[in-house]
């Protein structure tokens with residue numbers, strides 16, 4: 001099976017994206033210079049599934065872009081759950097904000113604008129779920145910053 005067929009298959013058999021996610025997808029491809037950065041349909045539903053399995057109280061996302069993955073991850077939050085998402089570029093963060101405003105999860109999403117390396121140390125949280133999706137060379141730095149703040153799982 002070639003890659004194109006595999007992609008078509010995954011797309012066809014993955015739960016459809018919501019109207020809002022579709023709007024973000026369409027808007028990003030029509031208006032943003034780097035639409036390939038968007039998670040998109042299949043990856044977005046995978047993120048949603050992982051979040052729904054964990055049922056997190058606190059999610060950290062590094063790299064908001066236009067807000068697609070944040071809204072997928074927010075689907076699994078508990079009633080009092082909060083998702084913190086960090087975006088470096090103000091104009092891109094403003095696009096994400098405009099879509100968050102239209103979401104039923106808007107009160108649970110805290111958007112931070114700035115460099116994640118500076119913002120993460122200011123967030124006094126223990127994380128249940130973290131999605132690192134920013135500049136690849138920075139990953140090791142993010143990992144070292146956040147690793148001590150990942151909640152320990154207690155297996156019973």
Ligand SMILES: C[S@@+](CC[C@H](N)C(=O)[O-])C[C@H]1O[C@@H](n2cnc3c(N)ncnc32)[C@H](O)[C@@H]1O
Pocket residue numbers: 037038039040062063064065066067068069070086087088089092114115116117133134135138
């Ligand atoms: C691959 S995109 C994120 C895609 C998004 N998570 C999604 O799935 O739709 C990476 C984003 O990380 C942002 N970014 C890169 N370095 C950053 C940093 N140090 N702090 C915060 N955001 C950063 C970029 O501006 C870009 O919007």
